Amino acid sequence: xxxxxxxxxxxxxxxxxxxxxxxxxxxxxxxxxxxxxxxxxxxxxxxxxxxxxxxxxxxxxxxxxxxxxxxxxxxxxxxxxxxxxxxxxxxxxxxxxxxxxxxxxxxxxxx
Amino acid sequence: xxxxxxxxxxxxxxxxxxxxxxxxxxxxxxxxxxxxxxxxxxxxxxxxxxxxxxxxxxxxxxxxxxxxxxxxxxxxxxxxxxxxxxxxxxxxxxxxxxxxxxxxxxxxxxxxxxxxx
Numbered sequence: 402x403x404x405x406x407x408x409x410x411x412x413x414x415x416x417x418x419x420x421x422x423x424x425x426x427x428x429x430x431x432x433x434x435x436x437x438x439x440x441x442x443x444x445x446x447x448x449x450x451x452x453x454x455x456x457x458x459x460x461x462x463x464x465x466x467x468x469x470x471x472x473x474x475x476x477x478x479x480x481x482x483x484x485x486x487x488x489x490x491x492x493x494x495x496x497x498x499x500x501x502x503x504x505x506x507x508x509x510x511x512x
Numbered sequence: 513x514x515x516x517x518x519x520x521x522x523x524x525x526x527x528x529x530x531x532x533x534x535x536x537x538x539x540x541x542x543x544x545x546x547x548x549x550x551x552x553x554x555x556x557x558x559x560x561x562x563x564x565x566x567x568x569x570x571x572x573x574x575x576x577x578x579x580x581x582x583x584x585x586x587x588x589x590x591x592x593x594x595x596x597x598x599x600x601x602x603x604x605x606x607x608x609x610x611x612x613x614x615x616x617x618x619x620x621x622x623x624x625x626x627x628x629x
Contacts, residue, residue: 502554
């Protein structure tokens with residue numbers, strides 16, 4: 402049972418433009434959400450997180466938005482850079498250690 | 513400050529052999545988590561350990577899989593009598609002790625890619 406879904410397996414974006422990655426979840430008990438970035442042959446690297454008591458969290462070029470009523474979150478990357486080309490995983494937890502991951506979205510930033 | 517270390521990075525085993533995957537957490541981290549990633553899927557939680565204790569192994573297959581985190585040395589994920597379906601990337605993560613109600617971020621190692629022939 403896939404509780405965290407990333408329905409877009411890939412995204413291509415022009416350098417300098419905005420990348421928007423989407424994530425949906427089904428378990429209303431999730432109250433902590435994270436985004437990880439992963440390069441080939443490496444482990445996931447933590448990017449940004451958001452608690453369910455917030456609807457937005459910003460860190461530099463990365464902003465995560467949470468819509469609890471829609472059980473939806475998104476990651477905005479502005480402006481996109483070539484080094485942002487990677488696989489992005491959305492993850493969620495019930496404020497404990499057990500992370501549930503989506504299948505990932507492969508982002509390609511075109512020069 | 514070295515990150516989470518995993519070895520080997522690649523492991524090839526024949527069906528029926530044993531696989532041992534090692535994970536050294538980041539300095540100062542006492543919590544270790546193992547995840548498995550099958551092709552085209554996200555990471556799936558397997559087990560959560562603290563030093564000398566298994567806290568939650570609800571994601572571990574009931575047979576052939578075991579994990580430990582001894583007082584000294586790395587955490588070990590052991591798979592006995594491997595089958596082709598065990599072929600996957602196995603990631604270890606670590607985090608510092610939980611402080612209050614704040615959830616600590618998990619930091620991942622580079623993974624071990626297991627191939628069962």
